Amino acid sequence: MPADITAILDRYGADRTRLLDMLWAVQDADGHITQPAIEGLAAGLSLSRAEIEETVSFYHFFSMQPAGRHRIYLNNDVSTQLSGRYEAVRDAFEEACGCTFGTVSADGRFGLYDTACIGMCDREPAALIDFVPFTDLTPERVAKIVASLKDGVATKSLAAAFDSGCDVVTTRWQRTGPVFDPRTAAGPSLEALFSLAPGEILEAVAASGLRGRGGAGFSTGLKWRLCRETKAATRYVVCNADEGEPGTFKDRALLTDMPHLLIEGMVAAAYAIDASAGVIYLRAEYRYLFDRLDSLIADYRKAGWLGHNIAGSGFDFDLRLQLGAGSYVCGEESALIESMEGKRGSPRNRPPFPVEAGFCGMPTIVNNVETLAAVPRILKEGADWYAGFGTEKSPGTKLLSVAGDCARPGIYEVPFGITVGEFLDMVGAEPALALQVSGPSGECINAAQSRHRRLCHEDLSIGGAMTVFSAERDLLDHMSRFLSFFIAESCGICTPCRSGNVAMKTLLERLRDGRGEQRHLADLERWGHIIAETSRCGLGASAPNPVLSSLREFPDLYAALVDGREAEMFVPGFDLDASTGDYRRIVERARSNGR
C-alpha cells in the first residue's frame, strides 16, 4: 500500500481491455479506487481520467471513496425477503457494525451495503463479507461473525467455521439427472475429443439440439457455425458465468461441483470454431470461486490440455478468468464483451452480432456455463442420447434453481417439458400462489391455473430461476421490488429502460397506495409494451415483465387496487390535506423554536 500502479500496469501489459483487473488490483491494495490511481492508470493507458472514472463508477463493487476495511454486502432480493429473517439479520448487522446500510462505521472498520441476488437463494439470508459468502444467517450468527471480525479473525478462516466454506458453498442437489450428476458426470477424454474433426463437434452439437441455457434459447450449434464461418484472424470463446438473474444459482452449482465440464466444453468449442483464446467471465459475487477455478485451469495447462499445440494437434488455445465487478446487465452478451474490454457494461447496438464482431471486434461466441458444460456430456454420450430427453423443440435437460416458498429448495435437473404441476409437486410447493419462472425477467404465473403448462421453449421458457410464492405473500410488493431491481441495474444508456421503468414503478406504487384509477391499469400495460418494444437490449425488453405478466395472470389483484374508480372531476391521487402537511409541520416547528 498504496497500490503500485506501475507494477499493476506491467502485470496486465498496459492493456486497456484489462482495466477491470487493474481496478480490482488497486481496490484490493488501497481499499478503494483513489484519485492518484485513476491518474496513474489514465496516464499508463493513454486514456482521459473521465474514461477511467466512467468505468469505475459503472460497477456496483468499485468504490471511489473509502468503503470500510470489511465490506459487507447483504443480499436484498426476493429469496431473502421470503426467508422471513431478512429484516432481523439486517438490523443485526447494523447493530453489530455500528452503522446503517449504505454507510461506513465511524472507525472505518465496516461498510454495510445492499446488494442484489448473490446466488445463494436456497441459503438465505446470505451476505458477502470481503467477497466470502456467509449463508443461512441469523441475528445470532451475524453477532458472532462481526464480533470475530472485530477480534481480528480473518474472513476466510471465519467462513470455514460456518458450513459455507471460503471457496465452496455446498450445493443442495435435490434431483440429479442424466447430464449433470456431480458423482458421475464426465466428458470424453481429451484424447478422444481431439480425435474428432472440428466439423464433427459442430455436427454433434447441432444434432443434439442444444439451445442456450441462459434463457434466450438460441441454437448453440448455429451460433458456433456462424462464428466459425466468419472469416477472421482469430476468434474467441467466452463463458458467461455472470449468473445475475435474481433467483438463479445453478451455474454456481456447476462451477462448484463440475468445473471440469465447463473447461472441457470451452476447449471443445474453441476447437470447433477455431478460437485461439477463451475467457470465463465470472461475476464478482462468485469471486470466492476464482482461485479454485484458476488453479483448475492451471492444472489443465500443466497437463497440456490448454496452451500451445494441445495434445500434438497443432491447435493452440488458452483460457483465463475475467472477474466482473457487479452489474446485472453484463449478463447480456454484448454488454459482457464491453465489460471484458474494460468498459462500461452497456449493451451494443446489433447488428453486428458477437459471432460477427465480438471481443475486440473479432468473432466471438458467448455461451452460458450450463450450455458449455453440457457439450462434453453430449460428446461423450452422443447427440441422440441427449436429444432423447426433453421435447421436440427443447431437447435435453435443464438445471433449475429453486427457491422461495417450497419444502425442498435447491438444484434440480429436469427434462424439458415437465409441467408446472409436476414441478410444484416435486419441490413441495403446494398450495402455491404464483411461480416466478426464469426470474424477474421471466414471467410471473398463476400457479393454480397453470399446472398444465409446460416448462420448455414451446411454452414457458426457463432460464434457471424458479421462485415460488405462497398465498400469504403480497405478490405486487414483490413485482414492485423486481421493478426497482431493473431500475437500479439499467445501464442508463437508453431512454425507455432508464426513464420508462421509473415511470412504471411510480404508477404501480400509486396504484398500491390506493390512489390509482381504472385507466391506470391500461396505462401500465401500454407503458410496459412501449418499454419492451423500444429498449436497446434484453434487460430493457424484459424489465416490464413482472408487471405485464402479473397483470395478465392476476387481474383481480390489480382490479382490487382501483375498485372501478375513475377520475370524473378530481384526481383521486391528489390529497389536499396530505399535501399541506409539510407546511403545517414546518410552521409548528418554527413556532416551537420561538419563531
Next chain:
Amino acid sequence: MDGTEAPHKKPILATVSLAGCFGCHMSLLDADERILDVLAAFELHRSPLTDIKRFAKRCDVGLIEGGCCNDENVHVLREFRENCDVLVAVGACAINGGLPALRNEIGLEACLTEAYLEMPTGAGAEGIIPADADIPKLLDRVYPCHEVVKIDYFLPGCPPPADAFWALLTALAAGRAPDLPTELIHYD
C-alpha cells in the same frame, strides 16, 4: 366566428390565474382587435377581466393559468372543474408548474427557511414564517393542474401566443377539439 356563424346561444367563458404571473391573460389580450371577436363569441363570466369572483352560472369553458402552489389554488381549481364543462390548462405553469415549480427541486422547508428565517438580506432581523389563518397554506410542492383535477385540453407556451388562444377558442366555440398547428405549439 364572424358573426354569421355565431352559435345561437353564446358559450360562457371563465378564466383564472392560480400560481401564474398573469402573463397568459396578457397574451390573451394581445389578440388586438380580435379580442372583440372573442367577446362576440363568448360571454365572459368569472374572470379577472370582469372582476367577477364567484360562479353564478355554469360555464362552457374554463381557462386555467398557473399551477397549484397553495390550498386556495386547489379550492379555486376544483370550483372551476365543478362549474366548467371544458377545462383548459393554459401556459407552462398550469401544465408543468413552470417557474413556481422550480421550488419543487429545493423542498418547501429549505425555501421557507431561506426566504423567511435565514435570509441573506435580513441579517440580524428576527425571521418569522407567515402562518396567519387567512394566508393560504403552501403545498409541499407545486402541482400541475392535471395532477389535481381532470383537464380536458392543454395549451402550452410561456405564454401561449395570442394566435394560439385564438385558435383554441375558435375551435371550442365551434364545438371542435382544439388541434393546434405545429407553428402554434411553443414552450417558451
Next chain:
Amino acid sequence: MADEVTFFIDGRPCTAAAGDNLVEAAADNGVYIPTLCHYKGHKPLGTCRVCMVRVDGREAAACTFGVRDGMRVDVDAPELADARKALIELLFVERNHFCPACEKSGRCDLQAVAYHMHLTVPRFPYRYVPFTVENFAGKLLIDHNRCILCGRCEEFVRRGDSKVFAMKQRSSEARITVDLALLAEMSANEIAHAVHVCPVGAILAPGQGFDTPIGRRKYDTHRIGEITDGRD
C-alpha cells in the same frame, strides 16, 4: 459506391445506396424520422430510441439500421408514433426541462421534436428531481437539468483519441462528466463544437445564450423535419 437499392417506407418505394443509414436515407426520400442522438454522417448511437420504426415487422431504432434491398419500413403507424412520442415524454419528465429559461430554446432538438409531435403534456408524471448546474472555470457549463444522456458529447467530442466527456454512474443516476485536464486544453472552437454537438441545452459556453432574438431562432423559422441535415 454501393449499389442503389429499393426499399419501402409505409409501402412507398424509396431508393438509397445499400447500407445507408436508415434515418438519413429516409430523409433523402422526404420522410422525416425523428431522432435526438443521431449525428448525421457519424456512427449511430442508438441511445435515445426516438427513431423507433418497424423494419420488416420488428421494432427497431432506425438509426442503427442500414438500408437493404426490399426492406420494408413502417414509420407512420399510430402505435409507432405513439411510442416515439412516449419516449420524448419520458425525457421531458426525467429531468427539469424549463424551456422559458433555457438558452437553447428555439434551437433545441428535444423541443423541436416535441413540437413536431404536437406534444402538449406528457402522459407520465413530472419527477422534479434536483440536478446541478456545473460551471467549469467560466469556460463551459453543464446543466444536468437538461441532459438527455444521448451520448453525443461522449462520442463526438474528442481530443486525439481521448474522450473529453464521459458518462458516470448508471441507471437514472447516470451523469455526463467532463475531463478537466482535457477541457483546460480546449480551444474556443472546440468548445463551440461541443455546444453544437449537444442537441439540448445541457452543454453551454458562457456568453452565448439568447443571442438570436425570439422569432428568428433555428426552429422559429423552420420545423425540425424540414431541416434536411438535422442540424444547422
